[in-house]
Amino acid sequence: MDAIHTTIGLFAILAGFIICYKNKGTRKHRLWGRIYIISLILLGITTFLFRDPRPGIGAYKMFIILSLLFIPVAVYPLVFRKYIKVWVVWHYTFMLYSFLFLLIASVTLFIDDLRDFLMTFKIIESEANVVSRVLFWFLPFIIGTIWIFSKKRAYESKFRNLMMRPPK
Secondary structure (H helix, E strand, O other): OHHHHHHHHHHHHHHHHHHHHOOOOOHHHHHHHHHHHHHHHHHHHHHHHOOOOOOOOOHHHHHHHHHHHHHHHHHHHHHOOOOOOOHHHHHHHHHHHHHHHHHHHHHHOOHHHHHHHHHOOOOOHHHHHHHHHHHHHHHHHHHHHHHHHHHHHHHHHHOHHHHHOOOO
């Protein structure tokens, strides 16, 4: 069952990277966007069915949930683009946050391995926990947020014409 979950997760990450680096607004972009959303939903389902059946919500599940929550927020501007002037920027920003949380969820799986590795060097477990969480949660979030907002202004000017176009 873990193989199914891992395959779906890798497919979601692949779709996310393809979307990030291909032309926006094309038919292929929309197709890969749908693939990303469907694979992310399937990943969320398999997360709670197959992966880590322990009760409660750990960090991995929390980041998957955050990634899933950003999908409707990112689709909202598309649905109501007739009324939202900067719908492209909103869509772009929230989809990137969904992808960022998916990536953070993925690296969260390695926190225990890093903590165990750090403890072989006689580092106290609580310090090892802090170091691993800073490396895998805090830094990717800060770097991702800086990257998203640095690109946001460029996307505003790049897609100014698309934002002014009436919806199909």
